[in-house]
Amino acid sequence: MHSSNRHIEPELLKTVQHYSILDELSASYDENQHLSTCLPYIAFKKSVGSLAAHEDFELMKYSEFLSMSKNVMEKAGTGSEPFPGTFMKPMKKDVNLPTEVLALLVEYYCNAYEYTFVTLSNIHTSSEDSIVVLPKVNQFSRLRVGAEVFGSTHSPRYIKSANVISQFVVDDNTTDIYPGQVQFFFEHTIHLPEGPATHSLAFVRWYDAADDRRSRFHCQIDNDNTKICNIELWKKDFFELSRDCIIPIHSILGRFIAGTMKIGKKNPKEYLSVIPINKKIHI
């Protein structure tokens, strides 16, 4: 490939030097009108994939956000807090939520705030100070937080990154991590007495727990008090719809990859193996 008789080493360094000089010159050419039009033609595409992890974002904001999803006990969000990222296309503007989801949403708000909320259809049966939850939402199929993109089943293309895990407080005041599949993300505005508040929420179907602890922690090793379980097994079916199906996007802990695993010798049962991707922060 290099046909000249010259040495490659100085050539390489020279090329690197030339590039760095060009880079330095760029400062003085910032205002050039032609260049500001033409340089984007040859700009690099925004990096995707594992390289995107190197892209810049405010690490500190991000870690604050993450601490919210980690400490559900102390600082669970309501969904109206800002987050370091955006919703992404494809989107549907002003669509009506299905009735059963709307009912869950009303329940969600009742839990999150100390007000009473009702749907439009139930307005005449409820007390006067209750707040109406309108069914209009902006629906999105993707969410970017930091450098990570979450998908949803709403658009089949991104179904592979629709699996998320989230932490919940269970009855006896401990927390547990549950896996689920995001159906869609949505933005919803309610009119609280303090003023309107827009909530960033996700509609998630949760997977059903395995029959017993032994199957769930099948891949666990016990060694002098240290228990290490890198993947958990869950049933492949969804848990029935409940209020927990609507969560603020802030409580999404991360994505996981769904594998399948058969356990048991006599009548093997197939389970979903939950392989968390936590390359961003240690859970």
Place this chain on the structure above:
Amino acid sequence: MSHRKSKRSFVKESTSKPSSTRKHVICNCNICQGAEVDPRTKASHMKKREISRGLTDRTPERSSEIGTSQGHISNVPMDMDEMEISYDSGDEQYDSRDEQKFNFLTTKTNKPKRKFNINPLVLIERILSDHEDDDQEVEDDDVASIEDDDLEQNVNFDAPESGYGDDDSDIPNINIDQGFAWIVYWILKYQERFRLSDVATNSLIKFIRYLLISHDKNTYSMFPTSLYMARKLFGIGDQIIKYATCPTCCKLYSINNLPTDKPSHCSFQNFPNHPMTNHRSPCGAVITKQVPTNQGIVYRPALIFPIVNIKRQLQRLYNKKGFEESCRKWAARPNNDQELSDIYDGRIWKDFKDQNEDQLFFRHDVSDSNLGIMLNLDWFQPFDNSQHSVGVIYGVICNLPRSERFKTSNTITLAVIPGPSEPKLHKLNHYLAPIIDQFIDLWRGIDISTNETSSKHIRAAIICCACDIPAARKLCGLISARAACHLCEKVANFDDRNQSNFGGFDDMRQWFVKRDADEIRNNAYLWKECNTEDARKNHVSETFVRWSEIYRLPYFDSTKFLIVDPMHCLFLGVAKWIVTRLWIEENRLTTKHLEIMQERANKIKVPSDIGRIPNKIATGDGFSGFTADQWKTFILIYATTITWDLLKDDDRKILSYFVRACNILVCRIISKSGLNEAYQCLLSMVKLVEKQYGQKKITPNMHLCLHICECALDYGPLYSFWCYSFERMNGLLGNMNINII
């Protein structure tokens, strides 16, 4: 008197009495300043002067400058003692604070100092020092076997002066709004973007010129006619420093000093003081090649070693808009004691001492002028079809935020080490010398103009060397990784077939001890005094270290700055070893198992931003041609699910421990408690491997992974220092098309 005492306590004392029968002569060295001394004293002073030049700089003015800046060392020894004590106690204090929290730290040496252990400050003192009589005794003892007239005792790696001075580094001022300069600029950017060869760009420029001229002859008559002219328009010239280098011993020569009318021979003496005169002969290799020209045959250097002027590179970066602002960002980030999210949370950044030891180097008031440089050295193959290894040394400015630090435009490519093969052992020193010279200047500080102010005092220090293991050993002159660990006192065990291993964890308390950096430095200096091949070999096998130019940096601490690269160690080292050498080779996983694994792996659907692993689990011996990144994906995502029921109980444990440790370590933000857990997992894993597969399966990588947690504590999460970022740059360099016709 106190002076002499302090010296005696460190320097080897000799029992021989000074002879007083010699005639005195006048010594012109800095210390005696013309006083009459013993001829041998004079000889030793002259020699010391040589050494001190080698140690600090080559010009006498500069070495005296060092003398003043470190004057308290050589002139007021009490100061030195105090300083040392305070330094030590500070260190211990720090350690005791930490030991409570982290079980993965190598412990600090508590052993009495060995007899050859000389503090570097004392060494400097010894070299620069005074003319007291006991000094003469010492020197008499040392030089006994050498003739008095042999002034230059040690092997000398200095590079020839090659004016990397401060010639004009102005940016040409071109008003881009007038005329066509922007078109040329765009074309050059276009070449960079698509990595086009010069030939391709040249023809593009010619074509554009034709287009423009046919459109408007008057305006564009000045449009460059070739790529050369286009570069000239922007003042892009040949601004690299080139040395001719000897193909055999790597000695550098200034190109201008080589005659073109006759072949030149290398004059480097590897053993200038060999007891047998015939071994002192210079290398003698031909360093030129014949180039036929119109004027007959001309002799040109056969190999060229190019380096950059770091000062000019920094100047260039500082001229960029926003560079200083980016450098200041680290100072504004909140301090978090529990979590490590970047290099600034690491111990090195927080504790790195300035020249006078009582203040930190990375202070908020100099956040954008005291730079921390991370060094990387690696070899790669630029050609597809021929064996030709080219080494590249990169410098990365750690003051920049993580997102900008590793951008190609912000990394400094310091030098390209010529091929066709990697320099062996200490020969790399020839290449390092001119770079280290520049870093010594940078440690003292330089003044450059920046985008914001007209003059700024810039200083820089190498705070980290992130290389793969072989390169790291060469860089710091350490013995092969097969023989001893460079961070702790572990020495390899050799079995009957002379294969080394790092097994044996029962006496871990004894060897999991940090090596003494001063001792290493001191031994490195002593290597230079070995005057035969055998002496050098013995020295290396006893002390595990040979000379490296990098020890000329006064602040360099090879036990801290030379990190274990997690990418090579964890994924290419441990992961690959466990799967291919333990499981597959010991028949824990058969070919049939591998096929099942492949089948299962194919069923797992990973998100698009995580690289899929190739369809090669069952190919060849298994896992053929997996890259580091693919190993990472395999371990973190696939391994547990697809191999669990194929493995026996203990192998499951090994896998679980390793996956757990990797899961913690690859995170963007690591909590300090997480590091403890990761270390425990790695240790349990290594112990289990030894129990299951025997001592001989504990490779250097298996041992080194125990040190990764400490490196993370020093430099923050693995993201901030691992070699993935540098390997990417090598990829870019390797893909550059040079001169495609």
